[in-house]
Amino acid sequence: MSRIRANTITNQNANGAPNFPDGITVSCVVTVEEAISEINDCDLLTYAEIPAAAVESGNVEFKVAEILVAENEFAFVAIDVVCEIFFDNTVISFNRSNWIDIDPTVIHLSPGEKVKIKSTAQCRFAVIKTNNDLSFKGKVYQPPDIDTEHRGKDQLDDTCYRLVRLAFDDTISPKEAKLVIGEVLNFPGKWSSYPPHHHPQSEIYYYELSPDWGYGHGELGEDVFKIKNGDLLTITKSRTHSQTSAPGFHMYYLWAIRHDDKKRYDGFTYVKSFENMFNFTCHAY
DSSP, X not given: OOOOOGGGSSSBOTTSOBOOOTTXXXXXXXXXXXXXXXXXXXXXXXXXXXXXXXXXXXXXEOEEEEEEOOSEEEEEXXXXXXXXXXXXXXXXXXXXXXXXXXXXXXXXXXXXXXXXXEESSOEEEEEEEEEOOOOOOOEEEOGGGOXXXXXXXXXXXXXXXXXXXXXXXXXXXXXXXXXXXXXXXXXXXXXXXXXXXXXXXXXXXXXXEESTTOEEEEEETTEEEEEETTOEEEXXXXXXXXXXXXXXXXXXXXXXXXXXXXXXXXXXXXXXXXXXXXXXXXXXX
16 A cells, blocks of 8 residues: 655644645555545545456456545546446446556536445456535546646746646636646646745645656745645645756656635646746646
């Protein structure tokens, strides 16, 4: 089981576990078989792992989990998967072997909905949840649904050029939903979430690197953290943030924002000193 290296990141409580932003947490799922019992009981992000297929006497052993979402709104983000999803009387097959070249599949579920995951290969899902008393119709967002933007292209000599993959935000998901989900592919030696920006809603970044022994740096206000594979950065309300990856290493991060009960997420504000430095047309995540 892969577990977030919580003792290396910011916003920790006295026990060394991260203080998650208001109203949003990430859930621990050990294996898909255990998902039903584990999904509502854990506080840290790991993965839903489906072990490699067991082949005995020529028969493939399928690993299946049927997950009932209770009082929480959930998003399952495919990190590294080969599987079938059974949802809303539909079967969806997908394969994501890496996050550099392939857009994600994201399963977004309303409280009370069910999804079944079936696979014969090892699978990893990031599982994000937040409390939500409202119901809406869930959806599976497949790669053609993902809005991939080449942000920072042809600006500042491409030093902040990155790919931003938006799964859903307030313009796409139902108004009853509380989550905004996307990914960033930070190219080696470049910056992302740049210029430094902030917003009143809380946010979470989950990181992976390729090769996995690489590193980057994450800014949170005046604090700078060395980011390694499997780290999590919790961004509390209105703290500024930017990221960079060391040369030679692709850095991926999954980002999740929770709409504030008083103000839904509709954008961000640059740090004032950066506002007039460049003619930016890109957004920042």
